[in-house]
Amino acid sequence: MNAVLENQGPAATNPIVLYDGVCGLCNRLTQFLLRHDHKDRLRFASLQSNFAEAVLKRNGLDARDLDTVCVVLNHGEAGERVLTRSDAVLYLGKELGGIWSVGAWGRILPRWFRDGLYRLVARNRYRVFGKYDTCMLPEPRHRAKFLD
Secondary structure, X not given: OHHHHHHXXXXXXXXXXEXXXXXXXXXXXXXXXXXXXXXXXXEEEEOOOHHHHHHHHHOOOOOOOOOXXXXXXXXXXXXXXXXXXXXXXXXXXXXXXXXHHHHHHHHHOOHHXXXXXXXXXXXXXXXXXXXXXXXXXXXXXXHHHEOO
């Protein structure tokens, strides 16, 4: 199945959100994105999946680093790239549009500062938002958006 996803279909052009599948905060973010993705562009995969491991490895990133959310752009194409931490979050706000695109103003802050805030939240996310034993199962109406 992953071989099909690697080369064709919506995953090839839609932004793909790679999230920590056992993190309570990450699962809430995923649910939020599913509710607000009115253009039906976003696709999802957990960082623990073989799919995410292959994409991250291809882009020189450590698949064991679960302290970040990633957004894969141009998946499977020559211009494929992966946004991480605050860059990924800012991109997602822009992608949702509407009031959420206001977050793009966060780009005026230096990346080292934005990522520092991101890392602070990431370090404490399990303690504050909880940790699940397994990745969440998407509702049947959303299953096609999940690539793992």
